[in-house]
Amino acid sequence: MNNWLRKNPQVRTIRVAAADLNGQARGKRIPSRFADKVTTEGTRFPVSVLNLDIWGEDIDDSPLVFESGDADGVLKPTERGFMPMPWLDAPSALLPIWMFREDGRPYPGDPRHALRAVLDRYKARGLTPVCAVELEFFLIDDSGRNLQVPISPRSGKRRKAAETMSIRALDQFDLFFTDLYDACEEMDIPADTAISEAGLGQFEINLMHCDDALRAADDAWLFKMLVKGLARRHGFAASFMAKPYEDYSGSGLHTHFSVLDENGDNIFDDGGPKGTDTLRHAVAGCMSAMRGSALVFCPHANSFDRMVPESHAPTGVCWAYENRTAAIRIPSGSHKARRIEHRVSGGDVNPYLMLAAVLGAAFNGIEDAAEPPAPITGNAYAADLPRMPSDWKTAIDLFEGCPHVARIFAPEMVRNFVLTKRQELHYMQELTPEEQVEIYLDTV
Numbered sequence: 180m181n182n183w184l185r186k187n188p189q190v191r192t193i194r195v196a197a198a199d200l201n202g203q204a205r206g207k208r209i210p211s212r213f214a215d216k217v218t219t220e221g222t223r224f225p226v227s228v229l230n231l232d233i234w235g236e237d238i239d240d241s242p243l244v245f246e247s248g249d250a251d252g253v254l255k256p257t258e259r260g261f262m263p264m265p266w267l268d269a270p271s272a273l274l275p276i277w278m279f280r281e282d283g284r285p286y287p288g289d290p291r292h293a294l295r296a297v298l299d300r301y302k303a304r305g306l307t308p309v310c311a312v313e314l315e316f317f318l319i320d321d322s323g324r325n326l327q328v329p330i331s332p333r334s335g336k337r338r339k340a341a342e343t344m345s346i347r348a349l350d351q352f353d354l355f356f357t358d359l360y361d362a363c364e365e366m367d368i369p370a371d372t373a374i375s376e377a378g379l380g381q382f383e384i385n386l387m388h389c390d391d392a393l394r395a396a397d398d399a400w401l402f403k404m405l406v407k408g409l410a411r412r413h414g415f416a417a418s419f420m421a422k423p424y425e426d427y428s429g430s431g432l433h434t435h436f437s438v439l440d441e442n443g444d445n446i447f448d449d450g451g452p453k454g455t456d457t458l459r460h461a462v463a464g465c466m467s468a469m470r471g472s473a474l475v476f477c478p479h480a481n482s483f484d485r486m487v488p489e490s491h492a493p494t495g496v497c498w499a500y501e502n503r504t505a506a507i508r509i510p511s512g513s514h515k516a517r518r519i520e521h522r523v524s525g526g527d528v529n530p531y532l533m534l535a536a537v538l539g540a541a542f543n544g545i546e547d548a549a550e551p552p553a554p555i556t557g558n559a560y561a562a563d564l565p566r567m568p569s570d571w572k573t574a575i576d577l578f579e580g581c582p583h584v585a586r587i588f589a590p591e592m593v594r595n596f597v598l599t600k601r602q603e604l605h606y607m608q609e610l611t612p613e614e615q616v617e618i619y620l621d622t623v
Contacts (some may be wrong), residue, residue: 181218188224191269192272193210194264195274195408196273197224197277198400199230199292200599201231202532203233203579205228221255226251231596232599232606241595243288251281254278258394260274266405271451274399277289288591289588291533294395297538301540306438308390309438310436310538313433315526316384316418317382318382318416319417330454331352341381348382356373359550368401371386377428392436395530418621426574429492430525431491431524432525437518448515460548460550461519463543463548465521466551466552468536468581468583468616469567471584473568473578476537477524478529480615481619493523494567496565496567499559502555505522506567527619532596539586570599579593
């Protein structure tokens with residue numbers, strides 16, 4: 180692991196960082212000459228650090244703080260190893276880490292371990308999920324009182340209009356996207372297609388499919404960090420917040436997944452357009468857990484501003500073939516790539532928790548051989564369907580009591596996430612919408 184540092188002697192400092200429940204990077208800055216100690220022994224910080232609120236404050240009634248003496252966890256490097264941090268001026272390296280108990284057991288309140296636990300269920304059955312994510316984000320000029328589209332470095336103008344799939348919009352920020360793709364290559368993030376989206380200064384980049392869901396979540400987490408950091412180097416902000424502009428579409432984080440058996444065959448592929456019984460079972464599991472998992476897919480106050488009818492965000496629990504108004508879409512195309520697209524999450528999610536919720540729900544359905552209702556046709560917004568929670572409090576309550584969620588996440592994870600979100604709900608109610616946006620702009 181330290182070979183990377185020896186090959187990059189210009190790197191003088193490293194950051195060791197883990198994702199907390201909100202997907203925020205929590206960790207330390209360390210001189211690179213002390214890297215050997217970190218890679219061999221790990222590092223330590225309080226378990227409660229992975230359970231801070233969006234402001235970085237302790238959770239008032241959490242048993243992880245005073246009740247337990249604010250005890251340390253042991254954080255060890257993930258398989259990813261060192262990577263550059265191209266958004267910083269000084270050459271630096273990032274070492275992703277995750278948390279363990281003192282006795283070596285994984286800490287169940289670590290989001291990465293939550294996903295690992297779901298993947299262990301697949302592995303025990305000889306199955307491997309293959310995942311790809313689509314990340315939408317906004318480029319924003321936040322230098323003034325109101326958020327707006329940045330001035331184009333090419334034209335010197337500010338284009339205040341939606342630019343769906345516009346080559347011109349991409350070219351307006353060509354230097355940023357060129358630097359972004361170069362940085363993704365340096366960090367080994369598999370960035371694929373970029374398009375402009377329907378919001379002001381909104382873009383989407385797809386990450387290539389991966390047969391290691393932990394790595395796919397790592398890629399999404401690192402990509403969000405990279406985009407936000409690199410945008411600042413270019414003189415503007417980037418944000419994955421769900422809904423920065425009231426009158427335009429919000430940002431989603433759609434997930435495509437299939438499942439391979441021990442022979443490497445796609446168990447959703449029946450050789451035709453419909454997919455196998457197993458695909459339907461997975462769909463049924465996703466639908467059963469969808470309302471209960473809404474807090475994972477919509478984790479912030481701003482998240483629910485995106486979940487409104489006719490907004491390209493699903494509001495009803497349903498599935499369909501080749502229909503983007505549905506919460507779960509089965510894309511057309513080659514039967515060999517038959518897969519499920521889960522379209523509920525906003526761009527503001529924690530990728531580890533999101534993939535754990537999606538893949539865990541699908542596995543529940545496969546395990547139970549559950550059957551979904553008939554797929555819908557036409558406009559899902561006009562159909563009489565079970566509705567996703569429309570407010571934060573309801574989502575918190577549903578998550579806490581959902582039996583499907585209890586099969587996916589450890590009790591400590593459920594407790595910690597609920598306590599975190601109830602504290603955030605309490606304090607967000609004291610803020611104006613403008614103050615809320617200011618917080619979410621940089622954090623999510």
